[in-house]
Amino acid sequence: MMAEAQPKYLYVADTLRREIAEGVFRDGQTLxxxxxxxxxxxxxxxxxxxAIALLEDDGLVDRRRxxxxxxxxxPRKRQGTIHVGVITxxxxxxxxxxxxxxxxxxxxxxxxxxxLSATYNSPxxxxxxLERMLDGQVDGLIVEGVRTASEMTNxxxxxxxxxxxxxxxxxxxxxxxxxxxxxxxxxxxxxxCQAAREILRRGYVRPAxxxxxxxxxxxxxxxxxxxxxxxxxxxxxxxxxxxxxxxxRMDLFETREGMxxxxxxxxxxxxxxxxxxxxxxxxxxxxxxxxxxxxxxxxGIIGFDNSxxxxxxxxxxxxxxxxMETFGELTALKILNMIDGEKEKSVRMPxxxxxxxxxxxxxR
Numbered sequence: 001m002m003a004e005a006q007p008k009y010l011y012v013a014d015t016l017r018r019e020i021a022e023g024v025f026r027d028g029q030t031l032x033x034x035x036x037x038x039x040x041x042x043x044x045x046x047x048x049x050x051a052i053a054l055l056e057d058d059g060l061v062d063r064r065r066x067x068x069x070x071x072x073x074x075p076r077k078r079q080g081t082i083h084v085g086v087i088t089x090x091x092x093x094x095x096x097x098x099x100x101x102x103x104x105x106x107x108x109x110x111x112x113x114x115x116l117s118a119t120y121n122s123p124x125x126x127x128x129x130l131e132r133m134l135d136g137q138v139d140g141l142i143v144e145g146v147r148t149a150s151e152m153t154n155x156x157x158x159x160x161x162x163x164x165x166x167x168x169x170x171x172x173x174x175x176x177x178x179x180x181x182x183x184x185x186x187x188x189x190x191x192x193c194q195a196a197r198e199i200l201r202r203g204y205v206r207p208a209x210x211x212x213x214x215x216x217x218x219x220x221x222x223x224x225x226x227x228x229x230x231x232x233x234x235x236x237x238x239x240x241x242x243x244x245x246x247x248x249r250m251d252l253f254e255t256r257e258g259m260x261x262x263x264x265x266x267x268x269x270x271x272x273x274x275x276x277x278x279x280x281x282x283x284x285x286x287x288x289x290x291x292x293x294x295x296x297x298x299x300g301i302i303g304f305d306n307s308x309x310x311x312x313x314x315x316x317x318x319x320x321x322x323x324m325e326t327f328g329e330l331t332a333l334k335i336l337n338m339i340d341g342e343k344e345k346s347v348r349m350p351x352x353x354x355x356x357x358x359x360x361x362x363x364r
Contacts, residue, residue: 008047009043009050009054010050010054011054012037012041012162013050013054016031016051016055017060017165025071027071027072027073029070031068034049034052037051055128057073057076058076059165063262073165075339076139082111082112082139082336084112084138084139084142084336085115085117085133085141086100086116086128087119088116089118089128093305094305098328099324099325099327099328100328102330103328103331103332104328106336107336117129122146123147123153126145126154127154127337130158133166134160134161138166140168140169140338141166141168141169141335142171142335143170145175147214147215147245148176148214150172152175155177158175158178168181169183169184169335169338170182170183170328171327173216183346184327184331184346184349185347186322186349186350187348187350188220188224189223190348190350190351191220191224191226192222192223192226192227192228193228194224194351195225195304195320196232196274201232202300202359202361204300205234206271207240207272207273207274208261208269209226209236209274210240210261211274211276212276213243213244217276222243222306240264240269242258242261244258245292265299266291272300273299273300273301275304276303278302278306278307278310279309280303281309281310281313281317282310282313283311285301285317286357295358296315296358300318301317301358302359303318303320304322305322306321310354315358316356317356317357317358318355318358318359319354320353320354
């Protein structure tokens with residue numbers, strides 16, 4: 001039944017949007033005639049025409065005089081300036097300013113306006129931002145999903161965006177349920193393999209690891225590391241692997257698991273550690289120094305991302321470099337193409353080894 005509080009033309013438009021998104025009506029197919037829609041929804045012809053006009057604005061249908069209304073996923077109609085929403089987990093810290101700077105450079109050069117929001121990796125905050133975007137005038141969205149390896153809670157919001165023909169592209173991770181939405185990510189599994197090859201090449205044989213488990217980046221980096229090591233006959237003992245979630249982002253080494261991990265490394269059970277990213281590597285190095293561990297003599301360390309933290313450490317951190325601004329520029333170009341009605345494919349970008357002092361070659 002039609003919701004009483006919702007205008008009839010909006011109900012008709014929303015129903016047809018959903019059916020187009022679900023494939024009930026496919027591209028190139030004729031939509032039902034005005035008379036058929038009038039009878040189906042028990043509304044006036046004027047109501048039907050208002051609903052079809054909304055679908056035209058969304059770029060979902062094309063009315064051809066004397067022929068009918070055809071389904072087609074084309075660019076949404078827009079008035080003047082392009083508005084792109086950018087939703088990231090964090091904005092002002094770590095590598096995010098450089099990624100956003102790359103996006104802003106491309107978007108502004110094309111006359112687009114960027115609105116920036118942060119979710120702090122909270123599904124509740126993500127829902128609020130997505131609902132605000134749905135209610136506003138946004139032409140496309142760049143989104144870093146929250147806790148992408150956990151159960152997805154806001155699928156309905158993304159389905160509504162798809163129904164409205166608002167293009168979305170994911171960065172850094174993606175939701176497995178929404179594989180039809182393109183993404184720009186780093187090759188995290190390949191990065192884990194690369195880290196494994198690098199520590200073995202440098203003569204380390206007793207590796208440890210610490211990885212975030214509620215996002216795809218952490219899971220894939222760990223999987224790449226352990227699979228590559230296993231192919232060389234090496235496994236990481238459980239006491240030498242620290243896994244953690246977003247809730248311990250700020251206090252990891254105050255937890256029992258974090259303190260036990262530091263004690264394990266300080267006892268000499270590992271000769272190197274592969275860290276989820278440079279921030280956690282930096283914090284770990286500080287804790288190890290407090291325990292009297294000599295770095296890098298006693299323990300080699302490698303991180304991910306090549307953030308400002310990496311170069312500032314003593315010893316300076318060997319890490320796998322993230323292309324940050326280039327990453328942001330590529331993502332911005334893709335969303336602009338999608339706003340223009342073009343199809344875009346997902347991309348996995350390669351890591352670049354940044355050699356510094358924290359992982360010396362033990363073969364020498």
